[in-house]
Amino acid sequence: MLEPRAKGGGENASATDQKAVKGWLADLARGSRLWIRGTVVAGIVAGIATIIQMVLLARIIHLGVIDEVPVADLTPLFLGLILALAVRALGQGYQTRFAARCSEQVRRDARRQLHKHWQATGPVELGQSSAGTLAREWIDHVEALHGYFARFLPQMTLSIIVPVLILALVFWLDWLAGIFLLLSAPLIPLFMALVGMGAEKLNQQHFETISRLSGQFLDKVRGLTTLQLFGQTAGAAELIRKRSDHYRRITMKTLRVAFLSSAVLEFFASVAIAVIAIYIGFGLLGYITYGPSEDLTLFSGLLILLLAPEFFQPLRTLSQHYHDRAAAMGAGTEILERLDTPVNPESKTEMASVEGAEDRIELRSVSKNFRPDQLVLQDLALTIQKGEVIALTGPSGGGKSTLLHMLAGFLAPDTGEIHLFGEAPGSFRFGWLGQKGFLVQGTWADNLRLTTPDASDIAIETALRNVGLGSLLDSRKQGIHSPVSEEGQGLSGGQARRLSLARIFLADYDLILLDEPTAGLDSDSEVFVLEALHKLAVAGKTLIFSTHHQALLALANRVLLVSGGEVRDA
Numbered sequence: 154m155l156e157p158r159a160k161g162g163g164e165n166a167s168a169t170d171q172k173a174v175k176g177w178l179a180d181l182a183r184g185s186r187l188w189i190r191g192t193v194v195a196g197i198v199a200g201i202a203t204i205i206q207m208v209l210l211a212r213i214i215h216l217g218v219i220d221e222v223p224v225a226d227l228t229p230l231f232l233g234l235i236l237a238l239a240v241r242a243l244g245q246g247y248q249t250r251f252a253a254r255c256s257e258q259v260r261r262d263a264r265r266q267l268h269k270h271w272q273a274t275g276p277v278e279l280g281q282s283s284a285g286t287l288a289r290e291w292i293d294h295v296e297a298l299h300g301y302f303a304r305f306l307p308q309m310t311l312s313i314i315v316p317v318l319i320l321a322l323v324f325w326l327d328w329l330a331g332i333f334l335l336l337s338a339p340l341i342p343l344f345m346a347l348v349g350m351g352a353e354k355l356n357q358q359h360f361e362t363i364s365r366l367s368g369q370f371l372d373k374v375r376g377l378t379t380l381q382l383f384g385q386t387a388g389a390a391e392l393i394r395k396r397s398d399h400y401r402r403i404t405m406k407t408l409r410v411a412f413l414s415s416a417v418l419e420f421f422a423s424v425a426i427a428v429i430a431i432y433i434g435f436g437l438l439g440y441i442t443y444g445p446s447e448d449l450t451l452f453s454g455l456l457i458l459l460l461a462p463e464f465f466q467p468l469r470t471l472s473q474h475y476h477d478r479a480a481a482m483g484a485g486t487e488i489l490e491r492l493d494t495p496v497n498p499e500s501k502t503e504m505a506s507v508e509g510a511e512d513r514i515e516l517r518s519v520s521k522n523f524r525p526d527q528l529v530l531q532d533l534a535l536t537i538q539k540g541e542v543i544a545l546t547g548p549s550g551g552g553k554s555t556l557l558h559m560l561a562g563f564l565a566p567d568t569g570e571i572h573l574f575g576e577a578p579g580s581f582r583f584g585w586l587g588q589k590g591f592l593v594q595g596t597w598a599d600n601l602r603l604t605t606p607d608a609s610d611i612a613i614e615t616a617l618r619n620v621g622l623g624s625l626l627d628s629r630k631q632g633i634h635s636p637v638s639e640e641g642q643g644l645s646g647g648q649a650r651r652l653s654l655a656r657i658f659l660a661d662y663d664l665i666l667l668d669e670p671t672a673g674l675d676s677d678s679e680v681f682v683l684e685a686l687h688k689l690a691v692a693g694k695t696l697i698f699s700t701h702h703q704a705l706l707a708l709a710n711r712v713l714l715v716s717g718g719e720v721r722d723a
Contacts (some may be wrong), residue, residue: 188255199244200315215452297484300477337425519569544709584662590653621681647678
């Protein structure tokens with residue numbers, strides 16, 4: 154877990170943030186060193202092949218025009234030129250390929266870090282963040298790292314090595330032309346850095362704005378029915394319009410900076426090349442007699458002119474990719490802020506596995522509160538034997554869901570220890586059914602295979618029949634391959650809940666936690682759910698559920714009253 158970054162304090166806080174993001178990007182780069190080095194080596198090979206190509210081209214022109222050598226005698230040079238072109242193309246191809254592999258590995262590592270953090274945070278704490286914001290972090294923010302690792306990072310090395318090789322050759326041909334190149338080269342990195350400072354800030358604003366806009370838009374779409382019922386659709390649309398317009402302005406600012414920086418850098422590169430061209434032209438005409446100009450030939454002069462654009466090209470490419478760096482810094486700030494969010498910040502104890510307690514669930518001196526004036530659970534001591542069916546009942550807000558969330562590892566207690574059959578919560582395999590079933594876009598079989606990927610069609614059909622979906626299954630032509638949406642389209646609320654419950658039968662968990670399993674169901678669906686839970690109880694599973702339903706209370710062999718911070722037998 155990364156150390157939380159310093160907050161507040163203006164420029165010092167900003168500098169700390171930038172340093173933390175750079176450190177995180179460097180850590181990601183260390184895991185892909187091989188691909189980065191491969192990209193650089195391929196780029197150097199392409200650069201050397203380019204230099205050889207220009208040397209052969211200048212040589213061919215000099216021999217053909219000045220020495221009037223027959224074309225047949227120039228065949229070896231032409232073959233060498235074709236070979237140089239082929240090597241250059243191969244080098245550029247492998248450079249792109251290695252860069253893509255590097256970026257792929259880095260993005261995979263970044264998503265692995267996000268996934269690990271989300272998993273450690275748990276659904277309760279993670280539910281405080283907008284789904285749109287989380288989606289943006291997972292998709293767009295991570296994708297924004299591509300340009301930095303695939304283009305900018307390797308180009309930083311190439312922008313030094315390739316120009317130095319060209320500069321050395323130009324100094325050998327004409328030291329005065331080499332001085333022109335040497336004096337003009339620093340102007341590009343200088344202006345690149347100056348423009349890039351503003352670009353980084355704009356990119357960070359860009360990512361912050363689109364994250365907020367994504368979350369607000371998704372929330373409005375999800376609550377569209379409620380907005381229509383209360384006549385608030387016009388206000389919601391106006392809010393989205395204003396946020397979208399703000400995002401447009403930020404985007405246009407970023408593009409203006411990008412176009413301005415490109416124009417400035419192209420201007421200085423063009424002026425430098427023009428100065429060298431003037432020097433070469435007047436030197437060949439004999440108007441300049443200073444220094445090495447008298448020794449200029451068509452070969453040396455043409456070669457210098459051909460190499461001058463190639464000298465600036467790596468620097469210009471780096472300047473173009475500098476915006477990839479700005480985008481990665483902006484995205485990295487958002488991702489690192491997520492990774493720096495403390496996991497279960499209220500937790501003050503370490504919950505370790507305990508040997509010799511494989512046959513029971515134990516809670517020792519467990520306390521939990523969300524506000525100083527609201528103690529949900531206080532000094533709770535509880536033992537549940539394996540195979541028991543426990544019903545949690547009590548007033549709303551009494552702590553039933555909180556207790557289930559702590560048993561599941563979604564929340565950590567403020568004090569005390571919890572052990573599930575000798576293991577810590579979160580490390581133990583268990584079945585969970587919340588108040589709303591979880592479905593994904595796909596088929597019934599796809600949804601059941603979320604927890605058991607290798608399940609056979611027969612096992613899936615058996616699980617569906619165990620939860621009372623047999624008659625519905627028989628009525629569908631596609632059977633277990635019938636489609637279903639995330640919202641359960643094509644199924645009633647009770648059928649969708651039972652489809653989620655079927656996963657528990659298929660996965661064969663020893664511990665099953667259910668939060669109000671019959672809430673909001675019609676009487677027919679309630680009967681099917683009760684029968685399904687009875688089958689699990691007969692099979693010797695440990696069932697713990699919260700409920701106010703009398704039939705579910707009758708199913709339990711032990712009823713616990715959760716109220717006033719206490720848990721006691723009812």
